Amino acid sequence: MTRTDRYYITTAIDYANGPPHLGHAVEKIGADVMARYQRRKGKDVHFVIGMDEHGQKVLQSAQAAAMNPQDWVDTIAQEFLQAWELLGISHDDFIRTTEARHHRGVQELIRRIAARGDLYLGTYAGYYCVGCEGYKTKDELSEGEDGTFSCPVHPDLDIQWMEEENWFFRLSAYAEPLLRLLDERPEFVLPDIRRNEIRNVLEGGLADISVSRARLPWGIPWPEDARHIVYVWLDALTNYITAVGFPDESYLDYWPADVHVIGKDITRFHCIYWPAFLMSAGLELPRTVWAHGFVTYGGRKLSKSAGVTFELPEAIQRHGPEALRYYLLREVPWNGDGDITREKFDERYTTELANDLGNLASRTLAMIRKYRGGTIPLGEPRSLDQAAVDTVERYLEAMDAGLLHQGIAAALELTSLANVFVEEQAPWTLAKDEKKSPELDAALASLARALLVLATLFEPIMPEKMTELASRLGVKEVPTLREALDLELAGRGVVQGSPLFPRADLKAG
Ligand SMILES: [Zn+2]
Known part of the structure; x- marks a missing residue:
């Protein structure tokens, strides 16, 4: 396996100050679809997620729960892991910043930054938001x-005025190199709108940042200065290299990462701080930082205190985990913001999954059983076969560009075309006329092909359901997209099975 066959993808590590919510889930699901898509293309994917377990906010949450911080983060990590398992997240590693493998890597990175001369002791005085874990200018x-x-x-948290001696990082020296980076490698920050925001920040110049905290009892000790702990963002960002073994040379088997998937609220940390730390330490930069948008509910920010809630367990329960994966990526553009509601979820589940896709599968399988004894016939290609070829091209283009919602839309169009094809061909009429037998064969063969292609297109989004769909067509493992277009289907036995997306699942309310 050469380096170009590898694909290293990460999400932001989640802050261990409360249970997982829909915002966390959108990011994990989107990244999981990207990871599964790349595996489907034959890449050796390494997909890392994890927990950001240090910082003042975590300490405060632990104290509020009357727990010691390590017990607290252990509990939270379990909650997150359970949620990701339920949602079918296919991560290869789950890194926690309280792990020893992480600590030694962070300390080594700091030593390298220090060797470059980019660290100095200074006094910090200014505002601090515990929510952001960041210093703020007025x-x-x-x-x-x-x-x-x-x-x-x-807005609900108090802004603190802080004054203390800190280690500072010479971020100011990196505005120019970072601007050059954006010119030379525009794909470093995607989508474009996020890169433009970063460019604006850089053009305004950068101030040095404090990268240690004094007197906080929860964090990684600063190397050679135990009065300090490492600032939580310098700590957290480093997970992307410690997860693959830094400072052991083997980290280069995966680093640089192909993509860091993050929320648009933390681009400053990932597109300015992180590359500056890496440049300073003489390490390679990730290829792309992909910043997804936010999810609102009925036009409002999801917020417990404001009474706008759609808790993750309820969302998973509603139509099952794979329907939630589908809905979130269908509704929320992967390159921007999106709005969800329970009602829209129900509607898309019913029309797009139960009716369009689920019925297409049921009808096709039923007709192959009824008219051809359950064996897929051999037939001349029809217009639908060409539509499948075209859809695959459009899907690949969208997915390669990170536009997951457009990939899903392309697959849905093929679903609609296949349903129209059923009505136009009317196999139940063809079946009445023996002379039309070749036409009936062709129609059923085309429909079986379309179903297999759909199973392949939707597999990264709904892996279990689509594996089941392929198996009902006599195909044990979901093939690659190219294979799905050519794989011999004639002669395979089909299985009807129960509805893939049962309508009885609809919950009231
Ligand atoms: Zn804040």
């Missing part, structure tokens, strides 16, 4: 009528 805060400041992302 410009980045909202000023209330009473003259107090708050973080626009975390």
Whole structure:
């Protein structure tokens, strides 16, 4: 396996200050679809997710729960792992920043940055948002009528004024190199809108940042200065290399990462801090940072305190985990924001999955049983076969560009075309006339082909259901997209099975 056959994909590691929610799930599902898609293309995929377990906010959550922080993060990590298992996330590794393998890598990265001369001791005085775990300039805060400041992302949290001696990183030296990076490698930040935001920040110049914290009892000790712990973002970002073994040379088997999948709210950390740390330490940069958007519910921010909730267990329960994977990526463009509701979820489940895709499968399999004794016939290609070829091309183009929602839309169009094809061909009429037998064969063969192609297109999104669909066509493993177009289907026995997307699953409310 050569390096170009590898595909290293990560998500942001999740902050261990509460249970997993839909926002976490969207990111994991999207990244999982990207990982499964690349596996389907024959890549040796390494997919890493994990937990960000240090920082003041985690310590405060543990204290609020009257637990010691390690017990707290152990509990939270289990909750996340259970959720990802339920949602079929196919990660190869789950890194936790409290692990020893991570600590030694962080300390080594700091030593290399120090050797470059990019660290110095200074005094920090300024505002700090615990929610962001970040220092804020006045410009980045909202000023209330009473003259107090708050973080626009975390209006409920108090902004703290902090003054302490910290280790500083010479980020100011990296504005120019980072601007050059964006010119030379525009794909470093995608989609484009996110790159433009980063460019604007860089053009305004960068201030040095504090990368240690004094007197916080929860974190990785600063190398050779035990009065400090490592700033949580420097700690957390380094997971992308420690997860693949840094500082052992074997980390180069996977590094640089092909893509870091993150939310658009943390691009500054991933597209400015992280590459600057790596440049300073003399390490290669990831190829792409992909920033997805936010999910709102009925036009409003999901928020417990505001009473806008759609908890992950309920969302999974509603139509099953694979339907949720489908719905979230169908509704929320992978390159922007999206809005969901329970009602729209029910509607898409019923029309697109139960009716369009599920019925197409049931009818096709039933007709092959009824008219051909359950064996897929050999037939001349029909217009639907060409439509399948065209769909695969459009799907590949969309998925390669990271536009998962467009890949799904392409697959849905083929589903619709196949349903129209059934009506036009009317196999039940052809079956009444012995002379039309070759036409009936052709229609059923084309429909079987379309179903196999659909199973392949939808497999990264709904792996279990689509494996089941392929097996009902007598195909044990979902083939690659190219194979799905050519694989010999004639002569295979089909299985009817129960509906793939039962309508009885519809829940009230
Ligand atoms: Zn904040």
